[in-house]
Amino acid sequence: MGTGILILLGCGVVANVVLPRTGGNGGGTLMINFGWGLAVYSGVYVAYESGAHLNPAVTIGILAAGDxxxxxxxxxTYIAGQMVGAMLGATLAWLAYKKHFDDPDADQGSKLGVxxxxxxxxxxxxxVVTEVIGTFVLVFVILAFGKTPTEVGPLAVALLVVAIGASLGGPTGYAINPARDLGPRLMHAVLPIPDKGSSGWGYAWVPVVAPLIGGALGGLAANLVGFV
Structure with missing residues (x-):
């Protein structure tokens, strides 16, 4: 359920900013960055009992870190749950903004961008380089939190996601999570969204493969410097 909450709120804030006639239309990139950060904050709490596994790249990074x-x-099991949750969350975000997706003023790029x-x-x-770097930072710093006495749990991870979005999110939109991108992209392809255009499958491998590489490298580096 944690990934479902993450994607519902994350895709929801993008919809609120980019789709026409919403209360948040035109809110800008920082609104999206903070919305995703708070989505992570909420998702971590929901999934806390299972170790807050919301992201296959983080799961792989923890595995690569050893022990x-x-x-x-x-x-x-974690990755399958993350994918199902991502697909469900994206579907709920679509339902919440159904009339805005149906609006003829909503362009194809905005619809896919949600x-x-x-x-x-x-x-x-x-x-790929951008996504590897962003995901490396995510996993490396998350594992560093475990060695830091001032660690503040889900809030620290949420602020980290905001920082990655603000600093490294410009070139690719900072997927940094294969389930976050692939699950909703699949739902874009199958949901009955008017005039939705292409689902961008020529690019779709990048936000899946690159975060897995970045996550594994982040885990290995955290082990090397003694965070794990």
């Missing part, structure tokens, strides 16, 4: 206590079955990320300058190789 995680995660079995292969745990990893498969569900998934696309680069501002298309260059798959460099877009």
């Amino acid at each position: 995680s206590g995660l079995s292969a079955a745990d990893v498969i 569900f998934s990320t696309m680069p501002t300058i298309a260059s798959n190789a460099w877009n």
